[in-house]
Amino acid sequence: MDNAKGSYHMKKQSILWEMALALSTRLRLRRTSPFLWGLGFCLMCFFFIGLTSFNSGQQQCDCPRSHVLRAEEPRPDLPDAYDFNPSDKHKMAILIPFRDRFEELMEFVPHLHNFLKLQRKNHHIYVINQVDNLRFNRASLLNIGFKESMDSCDYIAMHDVDLLPMNSALIYKYPADGPYHVAAPHLHPRYHYPTFIGGILLVNREHFRQVDGLSNKYWGWGLEDDEFYARLKEAKLTVHRPGNLTTGTKDTFKHIHDRRVRRRDMIKCYNQQEVTRRRDRQTGLSTIRYHIQSRKEMTIEGAPLTILNVILECDRNVTPWCDCTENVGNTKTQRKPENKEDVIVPKLDRKKHISHDG
Known part of the structure; x- marks a missing residue:
């Protein structure tokens, strides 16, 4: 030439x-x-x-x-050129549990990618898309995302697709000393109770394996984060949170979920309500059963991501509430929890700890 x-x-x-x-x-x-x-x-x-x-x-x-262009001098003006920053010794997997939230995903992916580029954080976004006919299982999707990403990443961000960070002081740093809760109760636009760890939580590879990931019993909406908090507490892992921010619950994040358009699956059937309010000692990362239907690599406005289309498996002898079409309404039982320490959900004052949807 x-x-x-x-x-x-x-x-x-x-x-x-x-x-x-x-x-x-x-x-x-x-x-x-x-x-x-x-x-x-x-x-x-x-x-x-x-x-x-x-x-x-x-x-x-x-x-x-x-x-002309040196590898050690990344070009932040090129959306798809930020592959590796040598000054960051870690790589983060952004895990997005997903189903039927296309409009939110289109806004979320480029926003978070550019947000992390400014922090010079090595990262990759994984969208774990549940394509079966069972009820949505956020915890199981996070377990799958962890298993499928840990060959190339050493920590994860368990991230809601409808929560966009707006304050540049929110650092997605490697959580060496314990899980780092980015969407802290004093910053999250909706949930403010002290043990809340939902929204955005960073966990390193060793700590996630130590607690065996999340429970796989949570079909439908809610409580899987509270059960995970019980696992972290039992393992004596301290949850750290950001401090000294100039923003609060109204301007630290942008919450793009519209509950009038996408109603949450609040149905309780069989003995789901009793079981899911208690600590799960049977299921987790080591027991997750699933099938990868397909794996797609794509970009949204220059931001790269991997979409994992997954099919979950349900043991109806353990969690019959993975499908409530035949039994709507919680089955009444007389049995009470034997160990009060296993109860994971305290009664909350909704006016104090839960605000309206932002």
Whole structure:
């Protein structure tokens, strides 16, 4: 390729020189007016300038490629060029449990990608899309996202697709000392109770494995985060939260969920209400059963992401409430929890700890 370019420029130079010599010869052989001599002189100057510009172009092309763009100097102005930042020794997997939230995903992915680029954080977004006919299981999708991403990442962000960080002081740092709750109760637009760890939670690979991930018993909406908090507490892992921010519950995040358009699955059936209010000691990361239907790599406005279309498996002997079409309404039981310490959900004052949807 370089030899071809050199030959091309040599031919250009030869043509220019021949044209200049021919013009000079004709002007010497014939009697010419001062006007023609002036015109000839101008044409000679033009040819000389053209010749030097071709030479300079050849020299510019011969510059080493590393002088044009160095790997250690990432270009933040290019949305799809931020692959690896050597100053960040870790890589984060953003795990998005997902089903039928396309409009929110289109806004979320480029926003978070650009937000993390400004922090120079190595990251990749995984959308774990539940495509079966069972009820939505956020916890199981997070377990799957962890298993499918940990070959290349050493910590995860359990991230709601409808929660966009707006304050640049929210740092998605590697949580070495314990889980880091970005969407803290004093910052989240809706939930404010002290043990809340939903929305956005960062956990490193070792700690997630230590507590065996999340429970797989939570079909439908709610409580899986509270059960996970019980696991962290039992493992003596301290949850850390951001402090000294100038923003609060109304302007730290943008909450783009519209509960009038997408109603949450609040149905309780069989003995779901009794079981899911207690600590799960049977299921978790080690017991998750699923099938990857397909894996898609794509970009949204230049932001790369991986979509995992997954089919969950349900053991109806353990969690018959994965499908409530045949039993709507919680089955009444007389049995009470044997160990009060296993109860994971305290009664909350909704006016104090839960605000309206933002």
